[in-house]
Amino acid sequence: MSLNVMSKDSGVPNPSNELFLRVGEVRSAAKKLSLTTNEQRREALLSMADALASSSSKIVEANLRDLKQAEVDGLNESLLARLKLDEAKLAGAIEGVRKVALLPDPIGLCQLKRELADGLILERITVPLGLLGIIFEARPDAVIQIASLAIRSGNGALLKGGSEASYTNKEIMNSLHQGLSLTKVDSNSLCLLTSREESMAMLRLDSLVDLIIPRGSNELVRFIQDNTRIPVLGHADGVCHLYIDQDADIEQGVLIAIDSKTQYPAACNAIETLLIHESVAAEFLNKAIPGFKKCGVTLRGDDRSTTYGVLNMASEEDWSTEYLDLILSIKIVSDLKEALEHIHLYGSRHTDAIVTNNKEVAEMFLRSVDSAGVYHNCSTRFADGFRYGFGAEVGISTQTLPPRGPVGLEGLVTYKYFLKGEGHIADEFASGVKTFIHQDLF
């Protein structure tokens, strides 16, 4: 799906009656799904996994068809790699579904229980959001992952994948529907949207869709934010920083810098800029440059860092660029304050780290940097739902409002307030006949 050419004026189509009715059916199915038990949703996931496993050859065949077309269309290598779904990758995705089945139930949790007055009990209990709209690019295994997270958390899902994966996505959805049809979960809870018009029109269905999750470029996310009233689980660029303080363990700093940049450079939690305190810049770069060279990293530095052996000059644009590649910008700063100001100005509030053995400096850095993840003496690459122990993630949110950072099942639920009385009316409290006690019951 190419959205680069769309401007704010390009106009999002109004939903057709057909789409409105179809999404209404998905919402009804999601409503029923929200009333199922933990065990029923677990069984649904296991049945989805079984159905995928028994259709695996069909799915791989469909994927070969997509791949062939993609080659004809001249897709680049990295897109082809993301598009590819062979037996091994599919088996991994199916294993993922079984793991999500085992995760603890995120719904029905009591977050608050309070006696407002004698016999008037307030409870806040987690419930599914309702219906999720997910727009993602290329990777067909995302359909499997997202569908399993949606069903596990009691939510219906409308999914729109990239057109380059259309055969694969359809075959996967057929399997998922077949799997669900053997369970208590209505198979209409999952619906694949197949045209760009439909996915754009979905943005207008604010009476039916509760959350939009775009997984794709920054442009895609901004386009969606500009064109819908529905809350968006936003993920802007990941411009992550690592700051090497004057009290850093230099060896440790070099290892963390290389890991944060090279362990998987295409990830949003890889660093794009290294900030180094001037008093350790010579020593640090002396050790780090050979390491980066060995990993094939191109360095782009400010004036001062080029005097310590960084070959290329960074331009103003570099400081706000998410390379997603083996390129790293380097800036030498006079103190913590300058490092914080740089991060504040150019960062994307994703994940930023400091290496230092000075506890006070570390504490000031962690408190001051306003990012979803603030790290001390470790790699930024840990910013990930699996590594945090969430079992799975729908993505990483760089918005300030919760859910923030890696979002797992917990981010796909909301809550309702249940109030149970014995004929309580407000007038008795307004007139002073009764009084509130507000006593927490746990």
Add this chain to the structure above:
Amino acid sequence: MSLNVMSKDSGVPNPSNELFLRVGEVRSAAKKLSLTTNEQRREALLSMADALASSSSKIVEANLRDLKQAEVDGLNESLLARLKLDEAKLAGAIEGVRKVALLPDPIGLCQLKRELADGLILERITVPLGLLGIIFEARPDAVIQIASLAIRSGNGALLKGGSEASYTNKEIMNSLHQGLSLTKVDSNSLCLLTSREESMAMLRLDSLVDLIIPRGSNELVRFIQDNTRIPVLGHADGVCHLYIDQDADIEQGVLIAIDSKTQYPAACNAIETLLIHESVAAEFLNKAIPGFKKCGVTLRGDDRSTTYGVLNMASEEDWSTEYLDLILSIKIVSDLKEALEHIHLYGSRHTDAIVTNNKEVAEMFLRSVDSAGVYHNCSTRFADGFRYGFGAEVGISTQTLPPRGPVGLEGLVTYKYFLKGEGHIADEFASGVKTFIHQDLF
């Protein structure tokens, strides 16, 4: 502020350089505020309260000036009542600030502490959102309430009140600034926007403002949702329902119905529609109609309810109308299912209640109705932050995503993930040298 005439094409102005710089300063002040201690923020609130108290005659005078102008402009009685801020009302608002000072600190709370691996500790800790943008109508005491909630939760705030209260709002803001100037909280943390252009341009400042809170009409909320990328704490109409089940205690049902409609009909948590099971409709209406009559409530019924003495016919439009007045629509339903379908179709997901002594029916109702508040045998009028024991509220959210329902201090904070290691890098885990343990530490 009149927004009724604005359409989607009306165009939100781009922020002026002056506004951009000014809001940047507020954001910087908010940043410093976010690093203050609980005690410093408490003292700031008490100083704000003292300053308001010592300026109270000035504030009341400014309000008289606004009231005089409003009379010249021909504002209606209910707006004049909301605009009026006399000594007594002001004293109540000041008392409110002191109460907010006493509320427990919503920031710095540890929500999760987990050892990801030996020596690698993840913590999730609540932090302020950053900068709030609040657009509200008429009531000048709202400035006081919102400013105190913002400072207590460590957030800066841009406030835009109705132009009819401009003298009062300015005088209040002067006092608040004066109060803050004696404390560790930067008085720039609070900023009054004075023109409609500025408040509209604020919607474009998504790099500086973290949350927009509109307190006003449904049209205002929708206009804002359509014109900003910034998350909006939305409050649509409050079309609340009360369902009288066949197993209801009729006396109790009548009292709850009358309270829910008449205790304060202009509130969003008052009911607009009463649904009655057919088997008790005659008995219920026989007892309820005289009660409603005594309170001056006009009833509008469906076909069947008019046969039981309801005088006026309801039109299709009535079912989705928030009267905010002594008007109530009544529909007789055949069963719980029909009641649920009606609420699903016409409700606004605010607060809906059932009266019944049948526990199974109550449970089905509470689970099925997808509203922020679901009530059993009590009045819908309890849907309120003070009554829930939150101490204060910025409003009631009818969006599905948290914060949902009455929003207090807890809804004005987010969280950050703190990760502290000893040189941990991701590659050691990817290569299997180290493994995750994911052990919760509390």
